Amino acid sequence: MALYSEKVMDHFRNPRNVGVIEDADGVGEVGNPVCGDIMKIYLKINDQQIIDDVKFETFGCGSAIASSSMATELIMGKPVSEALQLTNKAVTEALDGLPPHKLHCSVLAEEAIKSAVKDYYDKNDIEYDPADFPEEHDCEACHVN
Amino acid sequence: MALYSEKVMDHFRNPRNVGVIEDADGVGEVGNPVCGDIMKIYLKINDQQIIDDVKFETFGCGSAIASSSMATELIMGKPVSEALQLTNKAVTEALDGLPPHKLHCSVLAEEAIKSAVKDYYDKNDIEYDPADFPEEHDCEACHVN
Amino acid sequence: MFVYADNAATTAVSKKVVDAMLPYFTEVYGNPSSLYSVGQKAKEVLEESREKVAAILGAKPREIYFTSGGSEADNQAIMSAAKAGAKKGKKHIISSKFEHHAVLHTLQALEKEGFEITLVDVHENGVIDPKEIEDAIREDTALVTIMYANNEIGTIQPIAEIGRICREKKVWFHTDAVQAISHVHINVEEQNIDMLSISAHKFHGPKGVGVLYVKGGIPVSNVIYGGAQERGKRAGTENLAGIVGLTVALEDAVANIDANNEHLAPLQERLIQGLSQIPYSELNGDRHARVTSNVNFCFEGIEGESLLLLLDDKGVAVSSGSACTSGSLDPSHVLLAIGRPHEVAHGSLRISLGEDATEEQVDYIIKSVAEVIEYLRSFSPFWGDLISGKRNHVFAEHKEIA
């Protein structure tokens, strides 16, 4: 009944994997300041295509910060292919839910990771299925445009 | 601020001159049960046209009973001509005021006395100015008709 | 002796309810829309209250809207159905002749906007015949609104049956349950109720807070526009202390319905039998289909206001007509609706017992009423005309009440 679940508050108050990876193999950024949230994901990926390290920076509300934090935890140490399967639903569930009008934060987290993976694929000339990288969602959620 | 002034409550609780004069010289009745109030006034008038005794019976609300009581007090021992001058305003003032929607009770009291005096004039073939006896007010006040 | 027997007008707030409200004035005073802890704590309590009220009514929390009282709830139910109806060309509403003014005056406002209103008869016993509702329903009927129990004569309406008919005919059904909720077991699902109004101050909660239940899927329109409170349907910072008070009072009232009825039924019977001894008097409304707290009589030859003022002097607080029209000179529209002539309607008395009423109090009421009636009749020219035969009686001298 509180604004956010304990999990969300925990990840908001003590966000995991905050920061920058200077020599990242893939970087993704989604959102924009007009809408009130930006997420930036840094990936360090090893030869076996395993995510060795992940960090994030986020400008946004409590659930945006918590969603980024949770998303990084969920993909840390995972193969890139698995990170690509991460859905906003998985992020939301791992956080024990989000208020309906905050669900877009988990969508942003999913998109930010996909965007970082795509950057890694692009940089390394790895082929991929474009269907795995849907268009970024438009600004509907924040009604501004 | 209370519903009724102390004066009204006093005359309501302890009405003066309640009852019937069996051999009245003039009797007046106004109002009707559909409207929720009837007043009946009995006058005993002596040769000098002085009101020797007056009694009333009333069916009605608190202010109807109080108005009748006060009206009888105001004309007791007075010449008939003076009783004819009694206005509803005088009754209201003597009662320290009535709520606006109860003013018609004082009008009824005035009319009941006039009606009793008229009855006395008629019975004794005394001439009078019809202008002193306006038509009884219609049932507007109680919205029923 | 002091007996407050006007519980249909309003009730005293119970000590338990006051105690439950107090923290929400000075401790958990946050605005439930605020994001920090003292606001979120308030929000939590608000939503818990909503869940409790919903559970009691057999509804879902999302179907519960807190309002400023029974009148606002009635207004919003009717206006919502009217707006939605008008969009589909449905501008006919069915109600009854003896609804509360919160319903009747709202319907009058809609009439001015081109709605057609059918008011069904309430018969001599004050009970509506569902068949007449069925017959009144038309293609363009937007709403049926019928009160659960009447506020003056306490008669209980066949709500579940009316609801069934409305469901069948696919017409929305609202019931003003302000006078029923603490006397009758109500379940909106089982009783086919689409919208329902209640008001806290009728069951030992505070004044100024009520509930509107609206079944999911029925569009709710604002009566008060503004902030996003109550899912955008009722603006205004939530009166949390009041809402908590309503909830605690409702839980108490509903949990005790059976015990209270068991206690009140014999007292009601005693009161009715006692007052019937007064010659030329009659009970208003059905003897059986009525809430156990309510007794309403008409007495020939006297007028209600003077009756109740003299009863007040004896410490008996009762009413004539309903409280909200007591400034008016018109006789009760409820008594006229059950066919009482004007002259008897003026001489009415409503007694609404509290749950803590005693036999001693009831006997004191009977004795006091009998005395005052006798006194008032002693100088009532109307009474004189009746006993002298100059006017005709409406009632029999004595009527057996079975």
Add this chain to the structure above:
Amino acid sequence: MFVYADNAATTAVSKKVVDAMLPYFTEVYGNPSSLYSVGQKAKEVLEESREKVAAILGAKPREIYFTSGGSEADNQAIMSAAKAGAKKGKKHIISSKFEHHAVLHTLQALEKEGFEITLVDVHENGVIDPKEIEDAIREDTALVTIMYANNEIGTIQPIAEIGRICREKKVWFHTDAVQAISHVHINVEEQNIDMLSISAHKFHGPKGVGVLYVKGGIPVSNVIYGGAQERGKRAGTENLAGIVGLTVALEDAVANIDANNEHLAPLQERLIQGLSQIPYSELNGDRHARVTSNVNFCFEGIEGESLLLLLDDKGVAVSSGSACTSGSLDPSHVLLAIGRPHEVAHGSLRISLGEDATEEQVDYIIKSVAEVIEYLRSFSPFWGDLISGKRNHVFAEHKEIA
């Protein structure tokens, strides 16, 4: 330390007010419309409250209507003027871009019914130019409604002057004084105000009760239809405990306006100077034409909700935007109205001090805000872009506030 600094959202009910309310729950619980003593005692207190409120506002008792809060009062003022206007073919209303939603959403509802709404500009300083109101008034203008003080940025409007213009042009003038009544001396007669709204919970009274003042002669329409309460203009059994609470709270608030302002002004100055030290921040709304309790800032590179949640963790209860829109993702319409770009409007903070605020609390707020801002900026990619020059700053690094 715990500092409640969101008094513009709502206030704690004062102990004095709670004590004043208590008897009206359990002792003088009668329905003010009832004729017996416990009802008439309630009626007396109701009318005394009306007289006291009227005296404070410079109005007549007959011009005071008790409502369920500020929102209802705003709705009723606007709807009344609109109905009366429509009858004369006047379907144009003037308001401003940063009114409370209780005003703006009511105006939107009227727009759907064919009214034309002009919203005047509120300029960068959040203060309306009366000249623009004058220019906007047309032959068919039914109402001008302008808030007295803004609920987010606290700016005070030139109400007496706007009122003067409206009198001259014979247009009714309503002001939402919900945020002003406890900070500014208001007299409806002297300040040419035709209608005015206030809400008890903004000055240590209970939630769920407010006042609408309407100058005699202006027709009032019902928002809630039903019983004859409030001279037939607002149905519903009167919330007497709430009305008494409002009255006592209002007396206290108004009696202490000067003392409170004297106490708060230096604290406000300290807060503004302290927060200005945070780089790339700016005060919202005029420095001088504002209530002494309000400080509102925008900070670049951070988002308001995370700011206030972390402040809550430090025991500082403040808001971002207004409470009733905090469920929304849109940036404050008030900040957009004074010309803040979206990206800065998202990073706003409203601090509204209580009358008992201390220097120590203010310093704690400043320190806490500075810490949280620094922390949030440390991992904000938006902030990173700003300092790296990838995006352009909106504010200067430091701005002197005179």
